[in-house]
Amino acid sequence: MTRPLDQATAAAVRAGHVPYLFFVQMDFSQPLRVCSAGYDIEWNGATWLGIGALGGIEPIQEQAGLEAIGVRLTLAGVPPELIAITLAEQYQGKACQIWFAPLREDLQLAAAPVRLFSGRMDTMNTEVGETAKVTVSAESRMVSWERxxxxxxxxxxxxxxxxxxxxxxxxxxxxxxxxxxxx
Structure with missing residues (x-):
């Protein structure tokens, strides 16, 4: 699937060294908005909690046809108050979105972030210790096409x-x- 890129994003990605961020939003009763920065960022009318090294996002597969795709992501260093939300609520079927954003030299957004994935949460594994780790599997909405x-x-x-x-x-x-x- 071709993703539309504006001129600023295309120019930022073509640069020699491209610092970047990932934004992840999971829609619980209180949306969980985190980014891979080491500091909080204001974007899209909300404050995105910077949790540093996000944890990991498996490669997002692109499909040419109408096929269901999924993604698995790990959020590390999630604060305890947000972990309480993930443990207490029904999460299956709730929205999950991932964006990619190139940064300028001053580590501010160079252009509008590009949505890489939009789907629904399927399974979640939460490990609580000194720092919490949440592993989420999400599926695209095409999964329900043949249901x-x-x-x-x-x-x-x-x-x-x-x-x-x-x-x-x-x-x-x-x-x-x-x-x-x-x-």
């Missing part, structure tokens, strides 16, 4: 999803109904 949709178009299913909605109330009566149009 069977478990939706019934009847009154009961509609009530389970939208209590009080009467849109499918008379569907069962219409199955074998003979309708005469005109005279």
């Amino acid at each position: 069977a949709k478990v939706r019934r178009y009847n009154h009961e299913d509609q009530q389970a999803r939208y209590p009080g909605d009467r849109g499918f109330e008379f569907v069962a009566q219409m199955v074998e109904k003979q309708l005469t149009w005109g005279r």
Whole structure:
């Protein structure tokens, strides 16, 4: 898949020495936003917690066709208050995004970060010690492409999803109904 790059990003990447950052966002009830800098960074209207060496991101595979891809990333040095969020909440199916950003000589963003991955969290392993380490596997949304949709178009299913909605109330009566149009 081709990624659009603006002129500033392309020029920054072509330079001889390119310092860079990764931004990772995992959407819990309180989004976990971390970056690979050793200091906090303001970007996209939020403060991204700098945890230094991010830990690791396995190479993100690019696909030419419609195929599901996944990524595995490790966050090391995560503060205890953020670990409490990862342990207490349901995480499967929540959004996970990764961005790449080249930096200028003064270690500020040279251009707008480029999104490398956008998907949903699948599995998570948390190791708590003096510093915490979180390993997350995430999958692209294409994983659900071939999954069977478990939706019934009847009154009961509609009530389970939208209590009080009467849109499918008379569907069962219409199955074998003979309708005469005109005279």
